[in-house]
Amino acid sequence: MLRINNIEVVYNDVILVIKGLSLHVQGGQIVALLGSNGAGKSTTLKAVSGLLRPDNGEITDGDITFMGERIDRKDAADIVKSGLFQVMEGRRVFKDLTVEENLIAGGFTRKSSCHGANLERVYHYFPRLKERRRQISGYMSGGEQQMLAIGRALMANPKMVLMDEPSLGLSPLLVKEIFHIIRMLNEEEKTTILLVEQNANMALSACHYGYIMENGRVVLDGPGKQLKENDDVREFYLGMAGHKSFREVKHYRRRKRWLS
Amino acid sequence: MNLFLQLLITGIVIGSIYALLALGFTLIYKATDVVNFAQGELLLVGAYICLHTTVSYNVPFLASFALTLVFTFLMGFFIEKIFLRRMIGEPVISIIMLTIGLSSVMRALVIIVWGTDTRTFPEVFSQVPVVVFGLSISRVYLYSIFAVAIFLGLFSLFFKKSKIGVAMRAVACDQQAALSMGIDVKRIFALSWAIAAVVSAVGGIFLGNINGINTSLSHFGLKVFPVVILGGLDSIVGAIVGGLLIGILENLAGGYLDPLVGGGAKELFPFVIMVLVLMIKPYGLFGTVKVEKV
């Protein structure tokens, strides 16, 4: 469904952040994209959804196709219209707007006549948002804001959603709830999902396939279960160092091998 | 007492026009981060266009009013598209210079086309004043307040209820997030300028009907600064409160202080208020918004 072919992304004309990254998301699946801070996960998602320009970033090489069509030169608005929606890192709710106004903004690319039904759908998944529909969203808790951010995506009836760290800064219970919702979106709404996460454990359990990136490249990929069993992944991302200590040389060598 | 009431009513009329201007100014500022120094010239051009169609082509006032709104809408739209679009991301000071440049160009064009003499509208509103409780109020004042109230009401509805209005507020909150949901941010920028030009024109047309039109009408644009600093940049309500307060205070100052000090108090007063507000709340106009954005 989504294919990223060997892209390079440069910020401010000089800083090369993504260095030949390729990735494929099959329709109907949840695909996880993991990596440490600064690996370039958010940059990758922004490249897909055409949001690099406000950050002064640019795709300088490679191409991206969504459902067979090139999208790497398209406007963000056209990409949303073609059915691809990004839920950005840090929730990014419109703080001065009410919950319902946020949702209306999420459905901007849809006809106003679809808003009613879509609002009901969002409220069905997030009853809490219905209770607070008239509240200014800036005053809501982090978890509620994350639900609102996902709800905004639903308003656009997307075929595929890119989610950037939806569990960021949430309590373990809420993290569970968010992942439950992500699975439901995938199963009930048949939405394809590309999920960026720091919470590797949850992400690898939820996903069908996973990619791990370091320094602007994919260094490892495979089905979620398989990645979860992988020694390197266990060591670096699942915090299961086993009998090895972090100071061990092996740790360094493994990292090196990924980079080469 | 009669003097006080007269001053109060004049203050409300002028203040409501300030509110319109402030609405246009904040719309542009919040959506596009541009400080528009050409707000007064948008008013000026609108007033002249309406006068011109009414006087030279004998178009009935209501029709030329409507035509002016259409014209200024397009004018604002294209000013953004042609001049400001390419300045996105440039330093704030360059953009301010550009709007100052635009204001000079527009004023010069007005002088070239219409000259500098004061012109007046033909009698659109009956000169016979309305008498309320022994106080005579000129009709154009009442129509002005009424029209401005309708416009402000329509715009609050627009921003609250329409998809585009909500999108405009969303862009003001977080541009990139708005972009991520397919909101065409550039079109919203152009639309902000278009609406700002329209509301300014409405203000200009009524001012023109009250006092006649000459290029000094554009000085009204500067009054926007005390208004937005007093009322805040956040809401239509802020613009209305700020506009009315400044309008009323400056007229009271004009009525009571000018005879004592020999003139000038009326012009000075709004800016004294502005300086005081800034001293008490040093972030003033720009600070709060920056804090909000972090």
Ligand SMILES: Nc1ncnc2c1ncn2[C@@H]1O[C@H](COP(=O)(O)OP(=O)(O)OP(=O)(O)O)[C@@H](O)[C@H]1O
């Ligand atoms: N607007 C920008 N201008 C310049 N460099 C940037 C910009 N945004 C990100 N970068 C750099 O690009 C690299 C990748 O950033 P990115 O945000 O994609 O990482 P990430 O994998 O999402 O990290 P995190 O897990 O912390 O969110 C980082 O080194 C970062 O400093």
Ligand SMILES: [Mg+2]
């Ligand atoms: Mg990130």
